[in-house]
Amino acid sequence: MSRYTSATDADRAAMLDAIGVDSIDALFEDIPADLRLDRPLELDPGLPEHEVYERLRGLATRNADTESELSFLGAGMYDNYVPAIVDAITSRSEFLTPYTPYQPEISQGGLQVMFEFQTAMSELTGLPVSNAALYEGPSAVASAAYLAIGATNRRRLVASRGLHPHSRESLVTYGAGYGSELVEVDLDGGITPAAALADAIDEDTAAVFLQQPNFLGAVEDVEALAAAAKEKGALVVVACDPIALSLLKPPGACGADIAVGEGQPLGNRLDYGGPSFGFFCATEEHIRRMPGRIAGETTDVDGRRGFVLTLQTREQHIRREKATHNICTAQALNALAGIVHLAWLGKRGFVELGELLARRTAYARERLGAIDGVELLHEAPVVREFAVRLEAPVGAVIERLAEQGIAAGYPLGREYPEHENGLLVALSERRTRADVDRLAEALGAAVSELRGAKVPEGVA
């Protein structure tokens, strides 16, 4: 069905006449006959708007979302409350529909948003330089590896197993291209052991990757861990939860060279995993190796303050094969959501949110840890997520709670076989004390019932 176009038959005739051809087919004559598709595409014919809506709504109703069940899922993306002004601002045509700001004179809004976003991310991470966002978290981690390899001319990467499994896997995937090798360091008591990490770092190590808080929710002593890497000349990359940086010592103050992370908790909805944004901050030293867009302040010919995309000689459209990264389209609108959310929280509200999460999480951890058949997987401090070990098959327990409208958390077994019945439980400000109590009761009942049960095949 012809949609979103306007040419009438009369328009078409006049346009073909102006071109000097007699048919639309004539415009496609450069395509060799044997490469022309001689049948319609095997797709349904177009539908009117309300039918498309019904079709998509029908699909949407078959998903259990965080408004239809009580969700304690986290593992890198969180059900934080997104204030209404984020929707209002990001749905404005002027932000929603432009391209990348290649013409700064008519893109000051978007460019200033980038500049403000960079300022906020720099504040959060304690590093002086931020880009205007990358795709998302794990690929931002891999991009940090690419920078580190270029900066150190070394090939080896060392990652704590507290780094998100998706990030570690992305490091391996990308590494096949730039020829790096990944060495992983096991956790001990939920955190990265400093001695083992130091042992893993050698003179050929380009970068060390930590996560704060780590995948099991534990707050790492980044400062102590970073020291070992520095000794051997490796860069320190810290992947962080931006919300946790409301409380935690910023990576820049802990000796990190690069801080990256998944930006979703800042103003972005879950969207089944994206779009969100990745952030990338670094020390001054690396500014000319940074990936992605960076907005910079300058003045116009009349002396007015303005903003431009700067240091573009790093980028693919200028430097081509010598670019510091191949990224072009990234996640500008999602970064806008991030800065609006941060401005809405404000200096005090941001800290209050962190404190609320830490306290609720402490409450939930204590409550769940007290259940017979549930024990804490580690005792390290946490901010918004913690891990427990069940004395029952975790898959069956999750299933049992799902029947009661509770998403209990993220099962650790696939990615951490040593924690076969491990469960990662995340809080957001939307989960109240009463919600936690409900989880605790349901979990207690399920564990007690399923204790000692055999793991059904394919569930764990």
Next chain:
Amino acid sequence: MSDVRPNDASETPMQREVATTIFERSVEGRRAAAPVRDDVPETPIDELIPGKLLRERPAELPEVSEPEIVRHYNRLSRRNFDLDTGFYPLGSCTMKHNPRLNERVAALPGHARLHPAQDPKRAQGALELMWLLQASLAEICGLPHVSLQPSAGSHGELAGLLLTRAYHADKGQERTKVLTPDTAHGTNPATVTMAGYDVVKVETNELGGVDVDDLRAKADDQVACLMLTNPNTLGLFDENIAEIAEVVHGVGGTLYYDGANLNAIMGRSRPGDMGFDIVHVNLHKSFSQPHGGGGPGAGPIAVSDRIEPFLPRPQVVRREGSNGAAASGNSSGNIIFDLDFERPKSIGRLRGFQGNFGVFVRSYAYILSLGSDGLQEASEAAVLNANYLLARLRSGRAGRYAPVAFDRRCMHEFVLSGAPAKRELGVKTLDIAKRLLDYGFHPPTVYFPLLVDEALMVEPTETETRETLDDFAEAFDRILAEAEEDPSIAQSAPYTTPVRRLDEVAANRRPVVRQPA
């Protein structure tokens, strides 16, 4: 069209507004979010987390009220030009209308509030949507297997070269070179480097296509892949594509299709049928995802059978459910959709979770809205609009001062060379672009592709009316007419924009990339 005259003496109201950041609007003690009342014990934070791990001072975020935030960003938004306001013929970017229906369906709670780690059994609608989108893109591209994981075109390109590497490695080969035409998007060579290959440039022939002789000379057993856009960045369909494919396949390489220009050929021709092994699709170009001022997008890849084993993990799959295992409420009975992680030859993950799902929802809604017939008509209208605009431009002064770089039938876009305007009028492509801003148009892509001197790359898209194209052609002609009289008008443009030409050199020399602390 309004009469746009330069007037250095007076500022527009927008120009009188001094750019002020949200940080500069901060006043201590103001706030937007209401204070939180806690319902659990107010344990001091340093009893929960050791003090040495905590911040010494809070992050300096702005302190502003909600009305101030709304006003600030609304005012900022007015300093942007956008597609909903005016014509945006940015070549290679496919600035087509962004249907609002797509925003509505993406915002449904079942999509927007769905956690990516949700058990697949309870995300059947999302997985089915992804599977349906995969099937649709496979049909449009003429290649049977699709991964939706890459986050944008350049991410798809990287996936493509990592797939190529895995494919060769599986055969015990390690190849070193990737061929790209000199007309390629910058992302192509940048991707080649990231993927650990060396770029070998292939020349362009006098018709604007790949120089097949040069290709033959450079194709050897070290060539892993040829990356190609067809129609290419000159907006021209390479008629030799079958021969090109034969040469590359002849030396054992893969053929990669940069889908940036897919909008020209939907339903008319398919990259798979041309011999391509791997294609990326920019959902934010051909499939109407709004560009958002620089994203989000998504760059799914479609591949041939021989590449399939290496696709990223996890893959969305459709399975016949065993008794009792079928998801309840599934309209298709015993069918279940799942994430398949058991892919031993997979290149692995390129990112977290399942990809930019919100973009998938919008693009699938777009495909449902247009359908088989509508997609084809979209491409036809895009090509019609481009050829019409080219005809209009060349019949005016552009024919003399900014002629088309390769005088052939174009597809969905075309490239002009402003070299005569520069030589005869002293007006560069940049000046024409800046003067277009005063006339209320977004300029074309400028200075790309590199092999065209003073290039202007124009892509009108199918969603523009004939009147808009006429207005643009008329403005372009008037700019050249002005330049015949007084080249300084264009040389000093723009005059009416919130700011005028900006000092990019100073911004580079001494980068100020954040608000001073």
